[in-house]
Amino acid sequence: MNAVLTVSGQRVFAHRRIRLVAAGLALAAAGLFWLAIAIGGELLPPGEVLTGLTGTGEPSTVFIVRELRLPRAAAALLIGLALGGAGTLFQRVLGNPLASPDFLGVAAGAGTATVAAIVFGASSALLLPTAALAGGALTAALIYLFAWRRGVSAYRFILVGVGVAAFAQSITSYLVARAEFRDAREALTWLVGSVGMASPEALTLLAITVVLFVPAGVYASRVLRALELGDATAQVLGSRTQRDRVAVLGIGVVLVAVATAAAGPIAFIAMLAGPLARLLLRRAGQSIAAAALMGAVLLQAADLLAQHALPWPISTGVVTGVFGAPYIAWTLISAARRADLR
Amino acid sequence: MARSSVRAAVLLAATGALVLLALLSLTLGSRDIAPFEVLQVFTDPTPSADATVIREMRLPRTLIAIVVGAALAVSGAILQSLARNPLADAGVLGINSGAAVAVVVSAFVFGSMPVSGSVWFAFIGAGATTVAVYAIAAVGREGATPVKLALAGVCITALCGSITSALVLADPDALEELRMWQVGALGGRYFPVLTQVAPFLAVGLVAALCTGRVLNLLSLGEDLARGLGLRTGAARAGLFALVAVLSGAATAACGPIAFVGLMVPHAARLITGPDYRWILAYSAVLGPALLLGADIIGRLVLPGGEIPVGVVIGVLGAPAFVLLVRYRNLVEL
Numbered sequence: 001m002n003a004v005l006t007v008s009g010q011r012v013f014a015h016r017r018i019r020l021v022a023a024g025l026a027l028a029a030a031g032l033f034w035l036a037i038a039i040g041g042e043l044l045p046p047g048e049v050l051t052g053l054t055g056t057g058e059p060s061t062v063f064i065v066r067e068l069r070l071p072r073a074a075a076a077l078l079i080g081l082a083l084g085g086a087g088t089l090f091q092r093v094l095g096n097p098l099a100s101p102d103f104l105g106v107a108a109g110a111g112t113a114t115v116a117a118i119v120f121g122a123s124s125a126l127l128l129p130t131a132a133l134a135g136g137a138l139t140a141a142l143i144y145l146f147a148w149r150r151g152v153s154a155y156r157f158i159l160v161g162v163g164v165a166a167f168a169q170s171i172t173s174y175l176v177a178r179a180e181f182r183d184a185r186e187a188l189t190w191l192v193g194s195v196g197m198a199s200p201e202a203l204t205l206l207a208i209t210v211v212l213f214v215p216a217g218v219y220a221s222r223v224l225r226a227l228e229l230g231d232a233t234a235q236v237l238g239s240r241t242q243r244d245r246v247a248v249l250g251i252g253v254v255l256v257a258v259a260t261a262a263a264g265p266i267a268f269i270a271m272l273a274g275p276l277a278r279l280l281l282r283r284a285g286q287s288i289a290a291a292a293l294m295g296a297v298l299l300q301a302a303d304l305l306a307q308h309a310l311p312w313p314i315s316t317g318v319v320t321g322v323f324g325a326p327y328i329a330w331t332l333i334s335a336a337r338r339a340d341l342r
Numbered sequence: 343m344a345r346s347s348v349r350a351a352v353l354l355a356a357t358g359a360l361v362l363l364a365l366l367s368l369t370l371g372s373r374d375i376a377p378f379e380v381l382q383v384f385t386d387p388t389p390s391a392d393a394t395v396i397r398e399m400r401l402p403r404t405l406i407a408i409v410v411g412a413a414l415a416v417s418g419a420i421l422q423s424l425a426r427n428p429l430a431d432a433g434v435l436g437i438n439s440g441a442a443v444a445v446v447v448s449a450f451v452f453g454s455m456p457v458s459g460s461v462w463f464a465f466i467g468a469g470a471t472t473v474a475v476y477a478i479a480a481v482g483r484e485g486a487t488p489v490k491l492a493l494a495g496v497c498i499t500a501l502c503g504s505i506t507s508a509l510v511l512a513d514p515d516a517l518e519e520l521r522m523w524q525v526g527a528l529g530g531r532y533f534p535v536l537t538q539v540a541p542f543l544a545v546g547l548v549a550a551l552c553t554g555r556v557l558n559l560l561s562l563g564e565d566l567a568r569g570l571g572l573r574t575g576a577a578r579a580g581l582f583a584l585v586a587v588l589s590g591a592a593t594a595a596c597g598p599i600a601f602v603g604l605m606v607p608h609a610a611r612l613i614t615g616p617d618y619r620w621i622l623a624y625s626a627v628l629g630p631a632l633l634l635g636a637d638i639i640g641r642l643v644l645p646g647g648e649i650p651v652g653v654v655i656g657v658l659g660a661p662a663f664v665l666l667v668r669y670r671n672l673v674e675l
Contacts (some may be wrong), residue, residue, distance in 0.1 A: 103496060146664050155489045156667060159429070162492055163663035166434075166600065170656025177527075177650055185511070192507045267500055314508055321504030328497040333481040 018287045021280045025293035029077065032300035036073035037065055039308060075198040076303045076316070077296050078206045079259045080269060084295015085214045085288055086255035087270025088277075092224045092286065093248050096154035097331055100271035101256045103158050105165030107265040109139025110257045112168040112175070114264075115187045119179040129205050129261035136257035139164055140249060193264030193317030195303050202262040209258040213251050218288045220248045266317045268324025269299050275331070349620055352613060356627045360408075363634040367404040368396055371641050402533045407637055407651070408630040409536075409543045410592045411602060415629025416550045417588040418603020419610070419621050420581055423557045425476070428608070428666060429492050432468075432589035433600020433659075436498035440471025441593035443502040450509050458538035461594040468590035471498055472582055526599035526652020535595055542591040550584055551626060554619030557581075561618065599652045601659025602629055608666070 037053070038044045042064065044052065051057030052065025087100045101107045113135025114128050147153070147160040176187050190197065198206070223244045226233075256270065273295035274286070281290060299316070306319045368380045375392050383393045414432065421430040432438050444467025445460045452459075475498050479490040556577050559567040567574050592599070610624035633651060636658065640649035 098493060102500070103493065146668060149668065159489065159492055159667040160664050162434070162496055163660045163667060165496075166656060166663065167660030170653045170660065173656075174649060174653035177653075178647060188507060189511055192504060192511065267504060315504075315511075318504045318508040321500055325497050325501035329478045329494065333478060 017281060018290060021277070022287065022290045022293055025277070025280075025290060025297055029080075029293055029296040029300060032297060032304065033073050033077055036076065036300060036304055037069045039304070040064070040069060071198065071200065071203060072196050072303070073300070075195040075203055075206070075263060076300045078203070078210050079195055079198075079263050079266065080273075080296035080299030081210050081214055081292045082206065082255040082259040082295075083266065083270040083299070084273030084277075085217045085292035086252040086259075087272075087295070088274035088286070088288055088291035089217050089220065089224075089248055089252040089255075090270070091274050092221075093227065093245055093252075094154040094157055095228065096158070097275050098271070098328075099154050099158055100268075101252070102265075102268055102271050103165075104140070104161035105143055105163075105168060106136045106140050106161075106253055106256050107260050107270075108165035108168040108172070110136035110260040111191060111265045112172045113138075114261055115172050115175050115191065118187045118190065119175045119183050121183075126201060126205070129202060129258055132261035133254065133257040135168075136253050136260065137250075139168060140253045144246075144249070189315070190264045192315040193266035193320075194306070194315040195263045195266070195299065196307075196313075196316070197264065198262040206258055206262045209254060213255050214288075214292050217248075217251050217255070217292075220251060221286070221288050223248060264317060266299070267321040268328065269295050269302075269320055272298060272324060272327060349614055353620075353623060353627060356624065356631065360627055360631045360634070363631055363638070364404050364408065367407065367634050367638055368400045370638055371395075371400065398532060402536045403637070404634065405540075406536050406595055407633045409540060409547070410596050410599070411630035411633030412547055412626045413543050413588040413592045413629075414599060414602040414633070415606035415610075415625040416547060416622055417585045417592075418629075419607035419618070419625045420550060420553065420557065420585055421603065422607055423561055423618060424578060424581055424585075425479075425491055426561075427491055429604070429663070431601060431604035432585065432592075433598060433602075434492060434604060434663070435472070435475050435495035436502065437468050437471050437475070437495075437585070437589050438593045438598035438600060439499045439502040439506070440474075441465075441468040441590045442598045443467055443506045444470075445594060446506045446509050450513070456538060457535050457594055461539055461542060461591055464590040464594035465586055466590075468593065469583070469586035471502070472586050474498060476582070523597040526597040526655070527650035539591045539595045542587060543595075546584060546587045546591065547626065550588065551622050553581060553584070554617070554622050557618035557622075561616065597652060599633075599655055601655050601663065602632055604666075605659055605662050606632055608662075 034046075034049060038046070038049050044061065044065070048057055048061050049065060052061045053070070055062050055066065057065075083101075090099050090101055090104065091097055093099075110132040113131040117128050117131040143157065143161050143164050146164070147157040149156065172191065176184050176191070179187060227241060227244060227248075259266075274291040276298070277290040277294040278286060280294075281287060299320070302319045302323070303316045306316045307313045309319075365377055365380065369375050369377050373392075373395055375396065379392060380396060383390075383396050418431050421432065421435065422428060424430070441464040444463040448460055448463035449455065475491065475494045478494040478497075556572065559570055559572045560574065560577065562570070564574055567577075589603075606625050606629045607621060609628055610621045614620035614624055633655070636654040637651040640651050640654045643649055
């Protein structure tokens with residue numbers, strides 16, 4: 001009786017903690033979103049940001065807010081949500097904090113397809129996301145196929161992903177090298193990743209994808225909980241493990257590919273969001289929603305730094321790469337300390 | 343005794359194949375020149391269009407491919423032994439991209455310079471990344487495992503890549519100049535490049551070929567090697583410096599080329615068994631053969647232009663990497 005009470009007490013605690021953390025992160029994301037619109041060549045006071053957003057302010061303010069700053073801020077928000085959610089899905093399905101789309105080559109595959117589309121002169125704005133989706137799905141399928149050997153081991157998955165990513169990257173760099181100068185510049189800029197590049201069409205598609213698939217990912221965490229108990233237990237509990245795993249990874253691939261199509265392969269957000277959200281959640285466990293919001297906070301902050309930290313603006317991907325790499329080194333080191341890296 | 347004469351015979355045959363490939367590399371290209379005429383060019387000093395193409399373009403390109411291929415393969419063999427890791431390769435571990443970022447940064451700070459200048463920055467970059475990757479991966483009880491090294495390499499490569507791209511994008515002229523180099527290419531490398539990096543590569547290669555005995559001792563394990571009188575710490579440091587020189591100079595000449603150092607030592611080991619003296623010798627012959635072969639393929643596949651050798655190697659090497667991960671027991675070395 002007492003034990004039952006404690007367990008349910010913990011669950012109540014966990015739910016409360018998750019809600020608290022998610023609310024806090026949502027607030028932080030909203031605050032950064034506001035900052036992203038307010039800061040720029042001309043600093044806008046809060047009142048003007050509001051009138052700019054609603055379209056009731058002076059025409060010049062409305063123009064600055066709606067046309068110049070809102071798309072970029074919205075892109076950072078949406079891409080952060082997509083990458084944060086997707087990265088955590090990957091990490092949980094494969095049971096390893098290093099199993100993020102960055103290492104698994106999904107982003108690299110989406111990148112190759114998009115660069116091919118740019119270099120071969122695709123002009124339609126919808127073609128790029130389609131190409132990215134096809135490329136991402138194809139690489140994910142290839143990696144799953146090659147890494148499957150009487151079960152999936154996270155490390156075989158990651159190493160095969162490194163190999164497939166190298167393959168995709170060598171094709172990408174060939175495309176860049178043989179392209180016309182203008183296309184090469186566009187493709188290279190895109191490859192570093194910057195949220196400022198998202199076209200209105202790509203943003204619309206991204207918004208639809210995020211609205212549909214992030215909740216799907218949150219819903220899928222039920223399935224994940226069963227999978228995390230191990231294949232045998234999950235099967236006893238009625239989970240068709242193989243199908244479930246592919247379905248959850250599929251959600252992740254769609255989110256990563258559409259985000260990549262909009263702004264290029266922005267490094268490390270997908271990998272960082274889940275573990276950082278988990279630091280806040282502590283014993284409450286995992287939450288896809290909190291991870292997605294953490295992704296939004298991280299990317300919004302990184303883009304603010306990219307735009308304003310130096311005298312000239314740089315690509316968002318450079319900021320996330322420079323800050324993300326040391327974190328990964330640290331993850332590797334601490335995982336090695338716990339001796340769970342074999 | 344019989345075994346070593348078989349090994350020597352196979353090595354001789356491989357060298358013959360390398361010579362043949364070098365001859366092919368002189369004859370094949372957008373302008374086909376018959377092998378006989380190629381030989382004639384070297385005996386007959388009369389100037390002609392063919393002679394110019396061969397002397398000014400194909401000969402340096404072929405020689406660079408030979409020294410760079412040998413350097414990459416030998417440094418890969420040394421790295422695999424040092425890291426006791428079948429996936430070690432200067433490209434996979436991010437050492438080449440470290441050298442590349444140092445070259446690009448130096449070009450931005452000091453203006454564009456000849457290879458004889460940038461090669462020093464390549465050494466510094468290669469050395470720093472070697473130390474960083476190994477330091478990241480070596481923490482923990484089991485030391486530098488395959489997974490940790492590969493991931494540390496990916497992470498360093500990503501970091502260097504984003505810095506390189508950010509700099510290259512900031513300057514259109516540099517972009518035009520560096521985007522071909524960044525892929526890893528042999529085209530457009532003429533005699534100045536060769537004469538500037540060849541001394542480093544030659545010294546490095548000779549030194550590397552003499553390390554077979556040390557590598558054999560190290561492969562016995564730390565304790566046994568020390569018991570047999572090897573100062574293991576100094577030996578390791580020297581070998582890492584050698585790797586940095588070889589892959590740094592190779593990168594300065596041709597840009598970052600991955601996977602040569604991964605594939606060739608494995609092929610060599612399949613032929614020779616675990617003796618590093620033979621593995622190094624075979625690597626020094628098979629590495630150039632692979633690079634030349636890839637370069638010839640890259641020249642012939644597209645009718646209009648050519649595929650940079652780094653891309654051909656990547657397309658061949660990545661599947662080899664995946665196969666290694668899938669089918670070999672990774673803690674074998």
